[in-house]
Amino acid sequence: MASPAQPTSTSPSKSHPLLLYLCAYLFVLYILYTRLNLYLTRRRMKLDNNCQPCPHRLNKDPILGLDILRQNLNNAANKKILEVTYNRFLRFSSYTIQSRIMTMPLIITIEPENVKTILSTKFKDYSFGARNKAFGPLLGTGIFNSDGERWANSRHLLRPNFVREQVADLAMLERHYRIMRKWIPERGTTVDVQDLFFKLTIDTATEFLFAHSTNSLKMMPGLDGKEAENEDTVFAKAFTFAQEDVVTRSRLGFLDRFRRNKEGKEAIRICHEYVDKWVADAVRIREQLDNAEKGGRGQEERYVFIQELAKQTKDKKRIRDEVMNILLAGRDTTASLLSNMFFEIAKRPEIWKKLREEVEVLGGRAPTYEELRGLKYLKWCLNESLRLNPVVPGNSRYAIRDTILPLGGGPSGTSPLFIPRGTLIGYSVYSMHRRTDFFGPDALEFRPERWESLRPGWEYLPFNGGPRICLGQQYALTEASYVTCRLVQEFGGLESRSETGVWREGLTLTCCSGDGVKVGFVEG
Template identity: 50%
Template sequence: MLFATEGSGLLPVVGWVLLGSFVFYRIAVYIQLSIARSRAAKEHGCKPPPAYPDFDPIFGLGLVLAAVKSGKKDTFLEDIWKRYQKYGNTFSSNLTGLPIITTCEPENVKTVLAVKFADFQLPPRRKAGFRDLFGNGVFTTDGSEWEHSRAMLRPNFTRTQIADLNMFEKHVNELIELIPKDGSTIDLQDLFFGMTLDSATEFLFGESANTLSGQHSSAPKGDIFGQSFDYCTGYIGKRFRVGLPTIFGNKQYTQGVKDVHTFADHYVRKGIKRYNSREKGRDGIDSPSESGRYVFLDELVKETQDPLALRSELMNILLAGRDTTASLLSVLWNTLSKRQDVWAKIQAEVETLEGRAPSFEEIKNMKYLRYTMNEVLRLYPVVPGNSRSAIRDTVIPRGGGPDGLSPVFVPKGTSVVYSVYSMHRRTDIYGPDALEFKPERWETLRPGWGYLPFNGGPRICLGQQFALTEASYATIRLMQTFKTIESRDPHPWTELLTVTCSSKYGAKVSLR
């Protein structure tokens, strides 16, 4: 009995010894790591960037509160730009405990996205936050998974595929039919989102959602998908911008995810059915890919028949196929309605076609239309910012020291957040009139990494030519149908942020 009592008395002592040893070990490791990092930073000539003066430097609650306030006022992007003007083009901060280096330096963006691509990955919080809705696909994975998804997508965006404009013609005509001819006010933004969903589902999945046409489709209604998709991406984007995960989502978000997945699952089932029919040699099943056109879904099903994996890939590419082009078109037409000088110059190019549909080459040769789209994407980028997380200690070339010209040491686990919106407004890149909408600047402008509407490096957007071609074709055909335009929107451009950016007030216009 005495032995048991004495033994029991030793247990707390042993526990405290073990705890003390562990704490001592962690302190020793931290000191050793700090010394090694200090030495590495000195070897590369690194200096610390300015720090955002948060009243809570540990958890960054000041920045969180500022982000919430900006979101409520729809000035999130503008407020970020003002911070750069105040604290410099690169500064450090903290967001809910995560160390961040924020930058709008082209050389830093180039380093993160290209030069030191292997040193960075998607931020773990972003991947976790997107997983409920998007699963694992080209926008939510790294490494070999991402490489495989990208390889599957690449054949969809060859010149041969994109240059086939017949599909665009069909969906643009359906859009034109829904526009009043008597000058009544119409919000083109709603129509553009419907058109791009219809074209993306046909182009990528072999069957259009027929959102605009009203024709019978076996797919769930595209408008329900659109509403649910917009809500869910808005919910994800809002929480991601303040450093919060999407777990414990509200009831509307949970239902929205179900609606979106129901829409995607329809195409998954159709794709699997086509594949199984071909494998068994049965007749009577239409296959879009048999026409000679590469259909992403049909090729994907050859790789896997896992419905969840297929849905994830479809959800990822729908984000790019629908939202980016529709947002570009919405801002473009909102701007055209308020800039009659720009409208007239594009009309002059369009009139050279004498009313016929343009070819792919003729679209490419319409320089002023291209300059105008470049300017829209400069001032109102569809993806206004992004981030990458360091997977090892590394260095970016700008932002350190009082002059901001020294390299900056980036410890493993630090996120580098870059603002395309702010970078596109830098007067040292675009001139003193950087805030002015001026397509003519693109006659001589070559900004390099200072212009990044479609990302850059190995993860550059595969669909950028598809998006520009669809937006150009739709604009040309609309301008051939309607000769005059008036704005019915008194507001200046105002951001509407989800995981992409569009116009809060749409594109309300009158066309005749």
Template identity: 50%
Template sequence: MALLQNIFPFLLFAVISGALFLVYNQSVLYLHRRKVIRENGCEPPTAAKLLDPVLGIDNIITLARESRNHNLLGHISNRFKQYGQTYSTLRLGTPLIMTNEPANLQAVLATRFKDFALGPFRQPAMGHFLGKGIFTTDGAHWAASRAMIRPNFARDQVADLAMLESHVQDLLAVLPRDGHTEVDLQELFFRLTIDSATAFLFGKSADTLKEKLYSNDPAMTRQGAKFAAAFAAAQEECLSFVQMGPLAALLKCKAKVGDGELAVDVVHSYVDQFVDEAVRYRQSLDEKQHAFGAADSPKEDKYVFLHELAKQTTDKRRIRDELLNVLLAGRDTTASLLGNLFFVLARRPDVWAKLKQEIAVLDGRTPTYEELRGFRYLKWCLNESLRIHPVVPINTRLATADTMLPVGGGPSGTSPIFVKRGTAVVYCPFTLHRRRDVWGADADVFRPERWEGLKVGWEYLPFNGGPRICVGQQYALTEAGYATVRMVQEFEALEGCRGEEWHELVTLTLCGKGGCWVKLRGLGVGEPRA
């Protein structure tokens, strides 16, 4: 008792000192921020009306409801119309600035890049699946991941059209040509892109299109299809975790496939077999280089992304993480782009006819890489699809330091905005790309001709921008462009069915909720083939 009486004054002094120090620090920080705000003429943006102005629980409930109803992007678009192109709101107590101002996006993604990060919630939400890679990390780890990956998207790899052609042939083999049978191109495009991506990354394709083609053949393994299903299920679960924000750390994987296995475990097991092989390849390469010398060591017959990673590290977990991060982008973005594009093409025979006219110069043969890049109208169609249906329709950055956005504050929306550390900045390319004051009165209309002579900046962000701009964008555009050319060559016409309206399905990318159901009429049906 006496000891407690002796210690109590010191404990009381420590508590009071700590409280005073905290008050002093907060006072200094407040005065400093007020000075910065005053000197730079900063004003707050318009605030969204909330029933819960402390945590913004009603905002979370509304977003969850609209997401379930497949109207998340429609809801966000309406909010921008209501409050302007920049406004503030709350999500679970975290202050949010919603903005579609190109100047602000340039600041967040480029000029003030070091003031922003992905934030602390993406890793808890996606790390169980994707690990630590280019899409889930910040800082030094992200920089190292990007430096490791970027050289593998050099022109020689991107231009390997022979590899793409082999998978396009598998696609063409499963497509009906009678002009009457309905088929979901979106589902097949996802098979095409996972087949080509796994071939490029692992050196062996998942061959999901072949499995569909030979589904009645008992000798045909189902390993690739099981992996693809597990990958999709794990990805969908990731999205639900992302939407939970800070609560994601409390969630556990539950998504299962087939015989009840966890989807994440199926994906990791499938990829690990290739990682193990790549590390063995690296060890044998080291032995050959030791025996023959680096200059005389044998060269590979074909390029394998995974083998190049193994040359840089033998950390199996690191290799797997980087592979899954790249696979996520390589598969989903390209498949979504193709599905969204062909949904429109099936309802726009005028655009289809112009594509056929442009590509007729090939006289039925497959294009070279240079020819593919030279098709202007094809490029306009890809650009326009990415504008009206951007494959990454919404994104977020978290301020890691006190910083500013150049516009959006005050009644006029022209004043700078002071952004406190810990504030999330959310931008929505889906609504940005449909701003009528930027793109014209027909901003909601698919019109490829708008791209003739058009030069764009930060008002067009299909692949993000700044230091984190997508390293694989040329690979994606090459694959999408090549697949489109080959489809145009092989089919005289396509007709959309099962509804005229496109409805959003937002996972980690954006595609059509109902798929892309079409009827295809091949050149061999009713007329000679060119």
């Protein structure tokens, strides 16, 4: 008797490869479809906006741009990054250049309309991108190192702390100025005033933030050449080193992961532990004050920046991040501005003479806030220093969506330029401030008088612009104005003792003279 026929079935070993082939085929189709759709969308965007490509390419290595990376590292070592960048624009006779950083396309521009677009009119098209990786270990996610909602919250948190009553504490400035004055030698002996300025500004910045100064001016070396050291001076040194380390991380990019960095990590640890102590105190004091108010024992409070932050948030890391960001700006911006200006003024006796004539109206006494704001020639000197040697000489933004720059495309650079998502846009404030079509044929010269009639727009960007314009600019200008005014009142002249007379960049997160500012103060 024949056995019944067995039902046939498809072998799993044969069906699985077919399924895999089908999935792979559909995946390839999906990739082709998305690529084609992206190409067509971008093509339409370019046509609708009359975009033209940027014809000026900086890198010769077409794949990774390693030639430019090597050049930039060499230029940094020789303190010539800013000078070389400016000369690149001259060489191309263009205000917009393209390059690349590894696999990332890069556009570098000094067109004010482009900068305005990036920082203001199309602000939401850009973020900081990978900058957070370089800055984050020291600065966390504070106002200078965050995007989007976090940045908006930081700005809302900090803005009330920069009203006039806080930035105009001239009595505090006078107290620290008098300490600095003791370290200026008599009879015109050479002194590196840049070192004094950086010590002064970390002393004033820490008192502004913590109601406790590092007092680094008091701890300077005595006759034996030894510097007294405590936790405050240790912090000040670590803070300086940590900033330099941030710049190194930023320049190396992804290559930084291969660098042994024991010193940088230790400097950051010291900075965080120091600030954490003041954060804990501020939160504790804030809680005590709140409890006193609830119990009907409220009392008038002295303004302390960090305690005001603790009034708005009890998140200790958040407070530390914001304080680290403000300390960076408050210390370095003012010190670099003063250093750069005194380097230039020391070479020009006629400028010191004009400043002396302007402050004579004060009769030798310390100025009030209103009187300080009324010193026009002093303001011109500050403006000119910020123009010729800006404290923040360049910056960048990362395109988070396809967007358009108004200029930079085509042979003449006057056509719109398409910016694909993932492009880094760098803008050189240092080079833009040297454009002769904006600042005259003598744009490379330090001439404060140009500000008598000059009313610049986006071509002058000393404190950034748009929604992210620097909150602390008035603090920096007030302190720099006050210190300059007091020194001009006390000394009849200022002489340059620079060996070369040529300003070279000292580029960290801000920019000052890389060789210090050696001068002699002449008593009058």
